[in-house]
Amino acid sequence: MKTYAEAGVDIDKKDIFLNNLLREIKYKKRGFNLGTGIGHYSSLIRFGEYYLALNTDGVGTKMLIADELGKWDTVGIDAIAMNVNDTICVGAEPFAFLDYLIIRDYNIKKAREIGKSLNRGAAEAGVTIVGGETAVMPDMVNGTDLSGTSIGYVSIGKEITGKKIRRNDVIVGLESSGLHSNGFTLVRKLIKENNISYDERIGNSKLSNILLKPTRLYVKTVLDLIKNVDVHGIAHITGGGLRNLIRLSKKLFIINDPIKPQRIFTYIAHLGDIDPLEMYQTFNMGMGMALIIPEDQSKETIEISIKNGIGAKIVGYVENGFGVSVPEFNIFYDRY
DSSP: OOOEEEEEOHHHHHHHHHHHHHHHHOOOTTTTOBSSSSSSSSSEETTTTEEEEEEEETTTTHHHHHHHTTTTSSSHHHHHHHHHHHHHGGGOEEEEEEEEEEESOOOHHHHHHHHHHHHHHHHHHTOOOEEEEEEOOOOOSHHHHHHHHEEEEEETTOOSSHHHHHHTTTTEEEEEETTSSSSHHHHHHHHHTTTTTTEEEEEEEEHHHHOOOOOOOOOHHHHHHHHHHHOOEEEOOTTGGGGGGGGGGGSSSEEESOOOOOHHHHHHHHHHHHOOOOHHTOOOTTTTEEEEEEEEGHHHHHHHHHHOOOOEEEEEEEESEEEOOOOOOGGGGGGO
């Protein structure tokens, strides 16, 4: 059985590394008011009557597949989505974005495709790209790295941090578009070890197209939900899978009826003989965003999501305790 740790990304060791890193960052500017602690989905900084929400993230090793295939026309969407999807988790509306692009050489096709995909992502997310940095580092990188920073705002008192989460709240999952931008170190290793061609077909699509399908942008849907529903918490399901829920509250999140994962997850599970628990703590497994709400508002939440073109369903509920409980699901072991 292949695990994410065996592929080179150990989530537990990453947590230890980050704890040691953050332990040494002690300086705080006097009069600088934060609305969230480090570790939440977005950093909130008081600015007059508002909180500014700041996020930084990147496309990750998905970029290696884009480089290998010479296809960069979706990665800009990924860079923006990985940031703004975190920004909205605190109830903030993103409005600006800065990109950071590292390249080895001057590939004009790459420049045009990344530029077009950044523009598409910005338009869909409703953010303006206000600047950035392009660094040429032939001695340091063999390919391309793309990341960025998003900036959002929320009125003070309207922020969503998870403090309102209560026992018996329900968890509504919003469907993902596929792998999004996480777990690709494991995916790439499995493809290489099994000598899989990117031209292989899964259902009606080439593996290459499935892997490079961009991360879904949830900005419009979640902002609509915030206006109409009493949202107690929002989790962006990225690296670490369902573990991301515990960033919201010291409660027990029970996932008892998950969204059925897309075929790509079944394919990966078969390819690596991967245990269900490992799958659920590495990938989004078909659920890219989770909202914690009062049970009596679940119907409206689902209706608004579907109206915005995103499938949604109740996937679980909140109990007293701490952690995430996921029964042994085998639904993704169906034949792909």
